[in-house]
Amino acid sequence: MPESLTFILELIGTVSFAVSGAMTGVQKGMDVFGVCILGLTTAVGGGVIRDLVLGAVPPSTFVHPVYALVAVGTALLVFFPSVRQLLGRRQHAYELVLLLMDSLGLGIFTVVGIQRALDLGHRDNLFLLVFVGVVTGVGGGVLRDVMAGNMPYIFVKHFYACASLIGAGVFLILLSLLGHYSATIGGAGSVVALRLLAARYRWSLPRAHQ
Amino acid sequence: MPESLTFILELIGTVSFAVSGAMTGVQKGMDVFGVCILGLTTAVGGGVIRDLVLGAVPPSTFVHPVYALVAVGTALLVFFPSVRQLLGRRQHAYELVLLLMDSLGLGIFTVVGIQRALDLGHRDNLFLLVFVGVVTGVGGGVLRDVMAGNMPYIFVKHFYACASLIGAGVFLILLSLLGHYSATIGGAGSVVALRLLAARYRWSLPRAHQ
Amino acid sequence: MPESLTFILELIGTVSFAVSGAMTGVQKGMDVFGVCILGLTTAVGGGVIRDLVLGAVPPSTFVHPVYALVAVGTALLVFFPSVRQLLGRRQHAYELVLLLMDSLGLGIFTVVGIQRALDLGHRDNLFLLVFVGVVTGVGGGVLRDVMAGNMPYIFVKHFYACASLIGAGVFLILLSLLGHYSATIGGAGSVVALRLLAARYRWSLPRAHQ
Numbered sequence: 142m143p144e145s146l147t148f149i150l151e152l153i154g155t156v157s158f159a160v161s162g163a164m165t166g167v168q169k170g171m172d173v174f175g176v177c178i179l180g181l182t183t184a185v186g187g188g189v190i191r192d193l194v195l196g197a198v199p200p201s202t203f204v205h206p207v208y209a210l211v212a213v214g215t216a217l218l219v220f221f222p223s224v225r226q227l228l229g230r231r232q233h234a235y236e237l238v239l240l241l242m243d244s245l246g247l248g249i250f251t252v253v254g255i256q257r258a259l260d261l262g263h264r265d266n267l268f269l270l271v272f273v274g275v276v277t278g279v280g281g282g283v284l285r286d287v288m289a290g291n292m293p294y295i296f297v298k299h300f301y302a303c304a305s306l307i308g309a310g311v312f313l314i315l316l317s318l319l320g321h322y323s324a325t326i327g328g329a330g331s332v333v334a335l336r337l338l339a340a341r342y343r344w345s346l347p348r349a350h351q
Numbered sequence: 352m353p354e355s356l357t358f359i360l361e362l363i364g365t366v367s368f369a370v371s372g373a374m375t376g377v378q379k380g381m382d383v384f385g386v387c388i389l390g391l392t393t394a395v396g397g398g399v400i401r402d403l404v405l406g407a408v409p410p411s412t413f414v415h416p417v418y419a420l421v422a423v424g425t426a427l428l429v430f431f432p433s434v435r436q437l438l439g440r441r442q443h444a445y446e447l448v449l450l451l452m453d454s455l456g457l458g459i460f461t462v463v464g465i466q467r468a469l470d471l472g473h474r475d476n477l478f479l480l481v482f483v484g485v486v487t488g489v490g491g492g493v494l495r496d497v498m499a500g501n502m503p504y505i506f507v508k509h510f511y512a513c514a515s516l517i518g519a520g521v522f523l524i525l526l527s528l529l530g531h532y533s534a535t536i537g538g539a540g541s542v543v544a545l546r547l548l549a550a551r552y553r554w555s556l557p558r559a560h561q
Numbered sequence: 562m563p564e565s566l567t568f569i570l571e572l573i574g575t576v577s578f579a580v581s582g583a584m585t586g587v588q589k590g591m592d593v594f595g596v597c598i599l600g601l602t603t604a605v606g607g608g609v610i611r612d613l614v615l616g617a618v619p620p621s622t623f624v625h626p627v628y629a630l631v632a633v634g635t636a637l638l639v640f641f642p643s644v645r646q647l648l649g650r651r652q653h654a655y656e657l658v659l660l661l662m663d664s665l666g667l668g669i670f671t672v673v674g675i676q677r678a679l680d681l682g683h684r685d686n687l688f689l690l691v692f693v694g695v696v697t698g699v700g701g702g703v704l705r706d707v708m709a710g711n712m713p714y715i716f717v718k719h720f721y722a723c724a725s726l727i728g729a730g731v732f733l734i735l736l737s738l739l740g741h742y743s744a745t746i747g748g749a750g751s752v753v754a755l756r757l758l759a760a761r762y763r764w765s766l767p768r769a770h771q
Contacts, residue, residue, distance in 0.1 A: 166506070172556040174513055175506035189404075194609075196618035198406030199479060206478040268626040269619060283708070288493070290502055292710055296586070296595035303594055346592040376716070382766040384723055385716035399614075408616035409689060416688040430767075498703070500712055 146325065147256055151188075152211060154249030157242040159184040159212040160228075162285045163219035164239050169289055173220050179285060180216025181209060187250045187280030191273060195261050240340055241333075243282065243294070244304075248332030251278035251305045252312050252325050267313065274309040275302060278332070300339035300346075308332035356535065357466055361398075362421060364459035367452040369394040369422040370438075372495045373429035374449050379499055383430050389495060390426025391419060397460045397490030401483060405471050450550055451543075453492065453504070454514075458542030461488035461515045462522050462535050477523065484519035485512060488542070510549035510556075518542035566745065567676055571608075572631060574669030577662040579604040579632040580648075582705045583639035584659050589709055593640050599705060600636025601629060607670045607700030611693060615681050660760055661753075663702065663714070664724075668752030671698035671725045672732050672745050687733065694729040695722060698752070720759035720766075728752035 162183025166176035185202040192200035202208050218224045228238045254277025255270045263269050279295050279302055286293040295302045312328025319327075338344070372393025376386035395412040402410035412418050428434045438448045464487025465480050473479050489505050489512055496503040505512045522538025529537075548554070582603025586596035605622040612620035622628050638644045648658045674697025675690045683689050699715050699722055706713040715722045732748025739747075758764070 169502075169506070170558060171506050172558045174510075174556050178505055178512055193403055193613055194619055194623060196406075196616075199404055199473070199483070203404060203479045203482050204476060209478075209482065263619070266624060268629075269623045272623050272629065273619070287497060287707060288503055288506070290500075290710075292589075293708055295598055296589070296591050296708070300594075302598055346594050348590060348592045379712075379716070380768060381716050382768045384720075384766050388715055388722055403613055406616075409614055409683070409693070413614060413689050413692050414686060419688075419692065497707060498713055498716070500710075 146322070147253060150249050150325065150329070151208065151253050154246045154253065155184045155208050155211050156215050157249070158187075158246035158281045158285075159215035160219055160242040161239055161246060161282070163216035164225075164228075164235075164242075165285055165289050165291070166216070167219065167225065173217070176220045177213050177216040179289060180219065181212045182288060183281045183285040184212035184215075184246075185209060185281070186284035187254070187277045187282075190280040191254045191257060191277040194273060194276065195258055195263070197257070197261060240336070244333045244336040245329075246281065247278045247301070247305055247336070248308055248329035250281065251275060251308050251332055252328045254278060255309060255312055255328075256325075270313060271306065271309040274312070275305045278305040278308075298336075298339075300335055300344055304332045304335040304339070307335060356532070357463060360459050360535065360539070361418065361463050364456045364463065365394045365418050365421050366425050367459070368397075368456035368491045368495075369425035370429055370452040371449055371456060371492070373426035374435075374438075374445075374452075375495055375499050375501070376426070377429065377435065383427070386430045387423050387426040389499060390429065391422045392498060393491045393495040394422035394425075394456075395419060395491070396494035397464070397487045397492075400490040401464045401467060401487040404483060404486065405468055405473070407467070407471060450546070454543045454546040455539075456491065457488045457511070457515055457546070458518055458539035460491065461485060461518045461542055462538045464488060465519060465522055465538075466535075480523060481516065481519040484522070485515045488515040488518075508546075508549075510545055510554055514542045514545040514549070517545060566742070567673060570669050570745065570749070571628065571673050574666045574673065575604045575628050575631050576635050577669070578607075578666035578701045578705075579635035580639055580662040581659055581666060581702070583636035584645075584648075584655075584662075585705055585709050585711070586636070587639065587645065593637070596640045597633050597636040599709060600639065601632045602708060603701045603705040604632035604635075604666075605629060605701070606704035607674070607697045607702075610700040611674045611677060611697040614693060614696065615678055615683070617677070617681060660756070664753045664756040665749075666701065667698045667721070667725055667756070668728055668749035670701065671695060671728050671752055672748040674698060675729060675732055675748075676745075690733060691726065691729040694732070695725045698725040698728075718756075718759075720755055720764055724752045724755040724759070727755060 159180040163176045163180035166179035185208055188202050189200045192198065251274045255274040258270050258273045283293045283295060308328045308331045311331045312324045315324035315327045369390040373386045373390035376389035395418055398412050399410045402408065438445065461484045465484040468480050468483045493503045493505060518538045518541050521541045522534045525534035525537045579600040583596045583600035586599035605628055608622050609620045612618065648655065671694045675694040678690050678693045703713045703715060728748045728751045731751045732744045735744035735747045
């Protein structure tokens with residue numbers, strides 16, 4: 142049962158990050174193949190890094206085609222102007238969709254990353270679990286930004302890695318108190334909520350003065 | 352016998368990618384050491400990613416010095432203006448050499464990557480084989496471009512990852528029909544042919560309109 | 562005993578690279594969280610790459626919290642303008658601190674990388690030992706520069722990877738002649754000395770003429 146939940150979550154996270162990667166590719170004026178590759182890289186990047194770190198090789202992305210196919214299919218859809226118009230006709234709506242998709246991917250992959258480490262037997266090292274969760278969550282977005290020539294979100298969006306870190310903690314606390322389902326929904330949900338609140342109220346952390 | 356073929360191919364691919372990396376370093380005005388490092392990274396990067404993904408650690412580049420030595424030696428040669436003049440005196444010829452070397456490396460490493468996965472016992476998962484082949488093929492060039500501050504080829508050159516993908520398919524089909532030699536030559540050759548045709552006839556895929 | 566020496570060295574290297582990463586983040590005008598993440602990435606990046614290459618997973622950074630905590634704590638300190646004023650009030654002194662910290666991290670991680678490979682039983686392959694040492698030494702800085710959108714040091718600072726390479730050789734020679742302590746101090750010390758000399762006397766390698 143938890144396995145099927147993880148599978149469904151991973152699909153939703155894959156779609157979300159594929160949308161965010163593809164939209165970034167469109168913004169950079171890439172052709173249809175570039176848009177697909179950036180969508181794919183964003184969607185599967187975090188999971189590949191997670192599996193390399195955990196020694197689960199070949200990474201599941203390379204073994205189970207479903208994630209790559211869903212990512213490429215999603216990116217293809219985003220490529221069509223008419224689909225993007227559905228996502229948001231105006232600049233404001235477009236950016237909201239990008240924020241939502243990116244936050245959803247971040248939250249889900251944070252939780253899925255910890256779950257994967259638990260499944261592989263890493264139960265006692267809380268630090269490892271949190272660290273792996275954050276790396277899985279932010280990995281795809283970092284690859285997207287570095288490959289597209291942008292400054293990575295984690296450096297410029299307030300509460301990006303921070304939201305992932307808090308979500309990882311929420312997941313682990315709820316897991317010991319309430320069980321798997323509550324932990325998953327609470328963990329991923331708190332990441333999305335934190336990022337939306339940060340964007341809405343323009344939470345900002347102090348910036349360095351040189 | 353196939354092992355010696357793989358070895359020779361990997362050397363040709365190493366030289367090709369070392370030339371393309373070194374030429375990129377020269378274009379960026381790097382000094383002789385920077386040119387050597389970019390040549391080395393381009394030449395061995397795809398193989399290192401491949402071995403990490405397949406769990407074959409330490410990656411063969413770290414165990415067998417020949418690849419790194421050949422890559423650095425090649426990059427050193429490219430550094431000398433007189434050698435580069437042999438490669439192409441005029442801008443047009445220079446770019447043709449860069450295209451040829453990059454395509455040759457892409458084709459060979461795609462095929463070698465699949466072969467390595469087969470040697471490690473991954474025989475039944477066609478998706479894994481193709482995916483590993485493409486990652487091996489494009490990996491070195493992506494590292495080259497990201498480290499040199501360029502937009503990666505795979506996003507901007509039409510038919511880059513696409514050629515690698517088709518070449519991987521050709522290799523696997525010919526392998527089951529005709530055997531190792533035909534598959535290797537047909538797979539790598541089709542990558543080079545596709546990229547040259549794409550460059551010659553300026554094949555372009557539709558670009559996103561924002 | 563050597564284990565405690567490695568531990569202390571790794572802490573000093575972690576602090577040094579965390580300072581260099583955090584100072585780079587400050588120069589880029591990042592907020593406090595971005596500065597911490599860049600400090601962390603720089604400090605632990607080389608070790609993570611080293612452990613992935615050696616197949617020692619999960620990498621020690623993920624298992625032992627001390628390195629990440631020290632790195633984030635150091636970066637937090639660097640974020641405060643008053644601490645940075647201690648590091649160097651004038652531009653010249655500031656750059657000297659950055660050079661020193663980066664060189665210290667480079668030297669220490671080169672030596673620690675080789676030591677880790679030796680501990681894991683890779684004793685006979687000198688090439689592997691040197692290669693792993695250099696990758697461990699330069700890895701954190703390359704991640705720092707690529708993620709911050711700078712051209713990596715290894716391409717533009719003369720004697721960067723070169724100093725690491727020479728330091729690796731010095732370490733291995735002294736290890737066979739004099740033992741662990743002399744090798745460690747001689748190896749890391751020669752890296753720092755070479756980089757300071759290169760900066761002081763503006764050693765430069767020939768640059769490519771297009």
